Amino acid sequence: MRRWITAILTTALAASLVGAGSAAQAHKRTHDPDPVGVMESEVVPREVWRHQLSLLPARERLEVMRKNVGWSALGADPGLWQPEELAYLTEDELTQLEHHNNFRLQGDGLATRIEHLKSPATIPVLQNLIDTERASRAITTLAGVGPQGVAGDGGPAISTRLSFPKGVALDAAGNVYVADSDYHRIRKIDTAGIITTIAGDGNGVFAGDGGPATNARLNSPHGVAVETTGTIYIADTLNHRIRKIDTAGIITTIAGNGNGGFAGDGGPATNAQLNSPHEVAVDTTGTIYIADAFNNRIRKIDTAGIITTIAGNGNGVFGGDGGPATNAQLHTPLGVAVDTAANLYVADFGNHRIRKIDAAGVITTHAGDGARGFAGDGGRAVNAQLRFPRAVVVTTAGLLYVADSGNHRIRKIDVGGVITTLAGDGQRGFAGDGGPATAAQLAFPNGMAMDTTGAIYVADVFNHRVRKFRSAR
Numbered sequence: 001m002r003r004w005i006t007a008i009l010t011t012a013l014a015a016s017l018v019g020a021g022s023a024a025q026a027h028k029r030t031h032d033p034d035p036v037g038v039m040e041s042e043v044v045p046r047e048v049w050r051h052q053l054s055l056l057p058a059r060e061r062l063e064v065m066r067k068n069v070g071w072s073a074l075g076a077d078p079g080l081w082q083p084e085e086l087a088y089l090t091e092d093e094l095t096q097l098e099h100h101n102n103f104r105l106q107g108d109g110l111a112t113r114i115e116h117l118k119s120p121a122t123i124p125v126l127q128n129l130i131d132t133e134r135a136s137r138a139i140t141t142l143a144g145v146g147p148q149g150v151a152g153d154g155g156p157a158i159s160t161r162l163s164f165p166k167g168v169a170l171d172a173a174g175n176v177y178v179a180d181s182d183y184h185r186i187r188k189i190d191t192a193g194i195i196t197t198i199a200g201d202g203n204g205v206f207a208g209d210g211g212p213a214t215n216a217r218l219n220s221p222h223g224v225a226v227e228t229t230g231t232i233y234i235a236d237t238l239n240h241r242i243r244k245i246d247t248a249g250i251i252t253t254i255a256g257n258g259n260g261g262f263a264g265d266g267g268p269a270t271n272a273q274l275n276s277p278h279e280v281a282v283d284t285t286g287t288i289y290i291a292d293a294f295n296n297r298i299r300k301i302d303t304a305g306i307i308t309t310i311a312g313n314g315n316g317v318f319g320g321d322g323g324p325a326t327n328a329q330l331h332t333p334l335g336v337a338v339d340t341a342a343n344l345y346v347a348d349f350g351n352h353r354i355r356k357i358d359a360a361g362v363i364t365t366h367a368g369d370g371a372r373g374f375a376g377d378g379g380r381a382v383n384a385q386l387r388f389p390r391a392v393v394v395t396t397a398g399l400l401y402v403a404d405s406g407n408h409r410i411r412k413i414d415v416g417g418v419i420t421t422l423a424g425d426g427q428r429g430f431a432g433d434g435g436p437a438t439a440a441q442l443a444f445p446n447g448m449a450m451d452t453t454g455a456i457y458v459a460d461v462f463n464h465r466v467r468k469f470r471s472a473r
Helices: 009-017 023-029 134-135
Strands: 003-006 051-056 061-062 084-090 092-098 102-106 109-117 129-131 139-143 165-170 176-180 184-191 195-199 223-226 232-236 241-245 251-255 276-284 288-292 297-303 306-310 332-338 344-348 353-357 363-367 391-395 400-404 408-411 418-422 445-450 455-460 465-470
Touching: 051 418, 084 288, 139 176, 139 184, 139 363, 165 455, 165 465, 176 223, 176 232, 176 455, 195 232, 195 241, 223 276, 232 276, 241 276, 251 288, 251 297, 288 332, 288 344, 297 332, 306 344, 344 391, 344 400, 353 391, 363 400, 363 408, 400 445, 408 445, 418 455
Parallel strands: 165 223, 165 445, 276 332, 332 391, 391 445
Antiparallel strands: 003 051, 003 129, 051 061, 061 084, 084 092, 092 102, 102 109, 139 465, 165 176, 176 184, 184 195, 223 232, 232 241, 241 251, 276 288, 288 297, 297 306, 332 344, 344 353, 353 363, 391 400, 400 408, 408 418, 445 455, 455 465
């Protein structure tokens, strides 16, 4: 869905857009626009909505729907002549791009020259632009009709059934992958919204290595990740394995010998023992990270296929902050994510915390004070309360998104360490599609993924759905 920024073209705003001159002159030059309403559509008739500004999520930019509006300078001050677009920079700052002038417009009304601007122009952004999506953050269902039932492939994902979906991932093309745990399958939702099975025949056992993934058998897969090359990794939880699907669709085991337990560090990952791995992540180098849940550890597989423990000593309690992560204690870690600086973030489920392991191997708490509950929105994340967090996503900008599962919420931690709720009102249930995400109901949200537009996909486990909403990035 296209994201709309609606311009309130009052006389005052028109005056600021055209520069100096009387308000009456300014109003005349903007062709006496009618008030612009809220619009959610892919196509807007230019002749009707010629003064509306829209944000294209794929490029996170504002653009003027009609380029040749003809706002021009009055008197000696510059104006917006044939504006090409407005690029969204931050919450309250815009960059205006046009044929003759390029300049930055800030929320306080000041403009900063970028190039070819002889003198600054002004636009009171915060007072005169309304981001209708930021206000609403509408949530929708991408896949699943709710109650468990017979899975249906080959049709619209919105009309099919999922059974306790646990993991979500996206590829570079925008396809969505779902670990449909109780159906023992990995499902794919293409960009047209059609769902298919790409791994698992529905029987919850182990079989199929070396053959087509669609003929293989998985056992309650909880996690899925997609490498930039298109290779897919699966946390095949009750088979105690990590499986890989190559770009030809062939499935193999890359970690775990099938026996639940702990063994094998320092040797080939295929000979090691895992214990109900819940999540898998892969970084840009091809290094793989595993949330080895019931071993209370985070394991790593290097590009040579050797497995080691990088966090957790196996004791399922809390301890170790400020020291080496290998000496620390985790309690049933269920989620793991890695950022571009090689920092790891762990959903420390039983400790009600998000832990961070920096590139030097030192562990700290990033969110949660250890008390099980809900508190702290608007304050520092380390002082907030979480309840059984199950998953974490980190963006290239350093934002963290947490599936605060027991609170039935998705929470965000900004780069300043402040936590807020993005989705879920705290009540377990299903409600709210089409409305604000913060007013919606979720039921034990689990795996998450974010696309390039800032849309977040959530495995809404007990609602048997994948939900989608947008976040300011």
